[in-house]
Amino acid sequence: MGETNVKILYLTDLYYEAKGRxxxxxxxxxxxxxxxHFDIALCHPKNSKDFENDVDLIVFRNTGPVTGFEEEYESFVKRVTSNDIRTFNEFVGKADMKGKQYLLDLTLDGYPVIPTIDDLENINLIPDCEEYVIKPKDGADSIGLEFLTKSELFEKNLVNMLIQPAIDFEYEVSFYFINDSLEYALYAPNKDKxxxxxxxxxxxxxxxFAEKFIAWNDIENGIQRVDACRTKEGELLLVELEDLNPYLSILELDEKTKDDFMNHLIIALKNICD
Known part of the structure; x- marks a missing residue:
């Protein structure tokens, strides 16, 4: 039993298998x-409807890509927004929570993001290169990602696809936030892993750099992960802003960082319910 009477419905998919995680x-x-610290129950979002009105807060965590249960997810978001149910993350994000359109918007607004288009008529807006990356606008977890030459690009059906230059980067790095506070950062020294x-x-x-995207997204309550790559020139470019259910790699952290993160998470959850 938790130390308070606050009831949390923790949404997760304990059976989802992800490569490397x-x-x-x-x-x-x-x-x-x-x-x-709380009275907590675990549930898959497919089955959450009957429990949502009996709790003080819903925590949306590692459910896997919502494309796997798209209809149920859309119904869930409609219920929590129309019934004013408190959630963490709150469903006001403009990034991965709503697909990949934000990469196009940030490109046009001049943010430090991997240049992104969705129409070959705009190919002059991204660097000319030997290889390009295409990915679905509503994709997640690298599903549907392909590498193509320019000639292959013009032969491909690119409906609902994003087009980016294949960046020859040094490494990828992720910045992990609770609300607007940067908790820790992790990177992959081997870019192939x-x-x-x-x-x-x-x-x-x-x-x-990371705070710029957190400020843009304007989520007050939630965990976000800013994924970036370090270019050969030393600059950081946004790869994605995960604002729905970012994997935290928390078990790979040292004990102090892990404890600090959990303490800050507990405080953030209590503050929502006060």
Missing amino acids: KYFEEDLYISGILKE RWELEKYEFSQRDKE
């Missing part, structure tokens, strides 16, 4: 600590 282990760890992560000591400039 163990979603169930992360969520069992997080929920195991939260139960010392995205989920073999190490602690990343970020600079003030790195921090300001």
Whole structure:
């Protein structure tokens, strides 16, 4: 029994399998600590409807790509917004929560993002290169991602696809936020092994880069992950802003960082319910 009477419905898919990640282990760890502070129940979002009005807060965590249960997800979002149910993350994000349109918008607005288009008529807006990346606008977890030459690009059906230059980067790095506070950063020194992560000591400039996207997205309550790549020229470019259910790689953290993160998460959840 938790130390308060606050009831949390923790949404997760303990059976979802992701390459290089163990979603169930992360969520069992997080929920195991939260139960010392809240009354908590775990549930898949497909089955949450009958429980939603009986709790004080819904925490949306490692459910896997929502494309796997799109109809149920859309119904869930309609219910929580129309019934004013408190959620963490709150469903006001403009990034992955709504697909990949934001990459197009940020490109046009001049943000430091991998240049992105969705129409070959605009190919002059991205660098000319030997290889391009295409990915579905509503994709997740690298599903549907392909590498193509320019000639292959013009032969492909690109309806509902994003087009980007294939960036020859040094490494990928992720910045993890609770609300608007940067908690830690991890990076993949070997760019061919995205989920073999190490602690990343970020600079003030790195921090300001990540905070720029958190400020743009304007989520007050939630966990967000800013994924970026370091170019050969030393600049950071946004790869994606995960604002729905970012995997945290929390079990790979040192004990102090892990404890600090969980303490800050508990405080953030309590503040919503006060």
